[in-house]
Amino acid sequence: MAEKVNITAGRVAEFKCPQGKSQDFLRDLKSPWLAVRVTASGAKSFVFEAKLNGRGIREVIGSTSAWTIDAARQVANEKKTLVDRGADPRQLRRDAVKAEEAKEAEQQQRALRVADVWPIYLKEGKPRRKEKWKPRYAADLEKAAASGGEKKKRGEGVTKPGPLFPLMERRLAELDQDVIRDWYALERKRGATQAARALAMFAGFLSWCSTRREYRGLVDRDAAKASELQDMLPAKKVRTDALEVAQLPAWFKAIEELRNRTAAAYLVALLLTGARREEMAAIKRVGDVDWRWDRLTLPDKVGTTRTIPLAPHLKSLFKSIPEVPGNPFLFALPGTTDKRISDPRSAHATVLKAAEIGHCTIHGLRRSFALFAEAAGAPAGAIAQIMGHRPSAVSDRYKPRSVDMLRPYLAQIEAFILETGGVRSNRKPTSESAPNGVVVPLTRAVGRR
Known part of the structure; x- marks a missing residue:
């Protein structure tokens, strides 16, 4: 080891790396654990040298152009004190860097806004036991958080911000029941039902965040479920709107007079199958309708899809719908x-007005099917399976019926609805016995005369 010298500015300036060596050291006499290291390229730095547990350690303090000699000596002395206590200054520095990085990462995490995480939720979040969001609900999530200001697709003007938009700029870490309550109090003035649905959406978002490691410590999972907040929600109304048996003839007569024949067929299809509006609208002419084996595949709310029989009148009705070249939808x-029927409410309002029938929503046609199916004598399990309901009893849950086993029941239901509504069938006027022994009246002719 080279002889220690009193390091001065002049000696540092004159110190050069010998030819053929990669580095050399100028060690200090006043602070024996301080040295100047010079490399073959001429770079010079102050370094700390000592022995810890019998092994030499070395750590760079800094460049000689940035540090004074006295400051380097002071740091070297402090590091020697740590070594004398059995600590490794290199590890302490690494720990300090990690702590600073962790602190910075935590600050960045705590600065995360709902708007930063919401797109990830839309992409990766999904209901339990499902592969992905249903398209309609995914669109509703996007719309609820939209900033508005876009030109309306229908009518004049621009769109309004979604009910969840005021929460998008909020930090996840500040979302508590007070913030959610104040937001909801304002939003329900715009519309209580819309605000309540948005609250349910946001509760799902918070629950999802609580399952993710990176967001779990930032959110209060129950912020949107506080008892005080639940007391502010509007009372849930159980909708019971449906067509009555006596109204069927007038309803079918008004359907026959509807100018939009595609909408007319769509409304009849809803009544004859009990399908949800989006399930029926999504049907594609090729693939979903099995014309040979009389089967109909529908996207399902409970499962991925469900397949039901294609009853005779409905098959004839489907064949009467004109095909739009290049468009796959029925x-x-x-x-x-690439567009399909999306909002049949105006068409149905026209039908209800012409038939002089009071309030009945599109979903009311689904309720109507359930009521008429029961009146036709079909078993509850078969009705639930056709409609895509979860089984309501253990016995039904463990005996799902095949499409062919459902076929007589759906034919029975269709015949009851059409016969009651005064609609004729193109089938021969015979009768057949349903699986439960009920005699099924058959329809008279396609269309009303």
Whole structure:
């Protein structure tokens, strides 16, 4: 080891790396654990040298151009004190860097806004036991958080911000029941039902965040479920709107007079199958309708899809729907290649007005099917399976019926609805016995005369 010298500025300036060596050291006499290291390239730095547990350690203090000699000596002395206590200054420095990085990462995490995480939720979040969001609900999630200001697709003006938009700029860490309560109090003035649905959406978002390691410590999972907040929600109304048996003839007569024949067929299809509106609208002419084996595959809310029989009248009705070139949907919009019927409410309002029938929603047609199916004598398990309901009893849960086993029941239900509504069938006027022994009246002719 080279002889120690009193390091001065002049000696540092004159110190050079010998030819053929990669580095050399100028060690200090005043602070024996301080040295100047010079490399073959001429770079010079102050370094700390000592022995810890019998092994030499070395750590760079800093460049000689940035540090004074006295400051380097002071740091070297402090590090020697740590070594004398059995601590490794290198490890302490690494620990300090990690702590600082962790602190910075925590600050960045705590600065995360709902808007930063919401797109990830839309992409990766999903209901339990499902592969992904249903398209309609995914669109509702996007719309609820939208900033608005876009030109309306229908009518004049621009869209309004979604009910969840005020929460998008909030930090996850500040979302508590007070913040959610104040937001909801304002939103329900715009619309109580819409605000309540948005609250349920946001509760799902918070629950999802609580399952993710990176967000778990930032959110209060129950912030949107506080008892005080639940007391502010509107009372849930059980909808019971449905067509009555006596109203069926007038309803079918008004359907026959509806100018939009695609909408007319769509409304009849809802009544004859009990399908949800989006399930029926999503049907594609090729693939979903099995014309040979009389089967109909529907997207399902409970499962991925469900397949039901294609009853005779409905099959005839489907065949009467004009095909839109290049558009795969059965209920396609004319002049489009990828659009389908989306809002049949105006068409149904026209039907209800012409038939002089009071309030009945599109979903009310689904309730109507359930009521008429029961009146037709079909078993509850078969009705639930056709409609895509979860089994309501253990016995039904463990005996799912095949499509062919459902076929007589759906034919029975269709015949009851059409016969009651005064609609004729193109089948021969014979009768057949249903699986439960009930004699099923058959329809008279397609269309009303």
